Amino acid sequence: MQRSKMEIVLLTPANTTDALFRQIVAIEENCGLFTYPPEVLWECIAVGDTYALMDGGTVAGFITLDKDATDYFGLSLHIVNINVTAAYRRQGLASRMLRVCCGYYTESHAGLMVTLDVEKTNTPARRLYEKLGFTVSDLPSENGENDLVMTVPLEQLIL
Numbered sequence: 001m002q003r004s005k006m007e008i009v010l011l012t013p014a015n016t017t018d019a020l021f022r023q024i025v026a027i028e029e030n031c032g033l034f035t036y037p038p039e040v041l042w043e044c045i046a047v048g049d050t051y052a053l054m055d056g057g058t059v060a061g062f063i064t065l066d067k068d069a070t071d072y073f074g075l076s077l078h079i080v081n082i083n084v085t086a087a088y089r090r091q092g093l094a095s096r097m098l099r100v101c102c103g104y105y106t107e108s109h110a111g112l113m114v115t116l117d118v119e120k121t122n123t124p125a126r127r128l129y130e131k132l133g134f135t136v137s138d139l140p141s142e143n144g145e146n147d148l149v150m151t152v153p154l155e156q157l158i159l
Contacts, residue, residue: 006055006093008100011045011062021045023059023085024052031083034119034143044080051101053084053093060088063097067105069115077102077109077154079116094128103158114154117147126150132157 009015011024024045025038036044044050044064053061061084069078084093102114116134118125126148134150134157141147 006053006060008051008097009054010048011050011052012048013046016045019057020052020059024050024062027059027062027083027085028081030086036081049080051097053088053097055088060085061093061097063101065101065105067109076113076115077105079114082116095132098132099158102154106154106158109154112154113151114157115149115151117141117143117149120146120148 011020016024021038021042024041028035028041041050041064049066050062050064052059053063061082063079063083064081066078066080069076079098082094082097084097114134115137116129118129129150129152132152134152137149137151139149141149
């Protein structure tokens with residue numbers, strides 16, 4: 001797989017075909033203990049918060065951000081969801097999506113934190129986030145006791 005041909009695309013209702021959406025749903029259904037139902041995934045696309053990493057016509061992964069989050073630190077950039085399909089894992093694609101997509105908000109969210117919730121048992125994801133500079137916060141997760149809240153200053157993540 002040649003990563004140089006991959007591109008990150010903002011998903012909108014206008015450019016999200018049924019086939020592309022089925023790929024997003026399939027990726028979501030195969031990741032993690034908690035998965036979002038299709039109607040929630042579609043809602044995230046409809047509000048303009050979801051980006052897909054495309055390898056031609058194939059979705060290699062996707063990320064959903066909440067640019068108006070007021071969850072943990074007042075206004076923050078919250079990573080709602082990030083998934084990479086199994087065939088594309090361990091190639092640095094999740095890191096790439098995080099850095100590139102968060103980089104879109106450097107001006108509007110300067111000086112703010114990037115936050116995310118991660119399952120305590122998801123060791124690979126936790127290692128990835130730690131490599132990117134995220135640290136475990138003592139804040140309780142809005143998703144319950146099975147998740148941790150991790151944070152990083154936006155400027156540190158996109159450097």
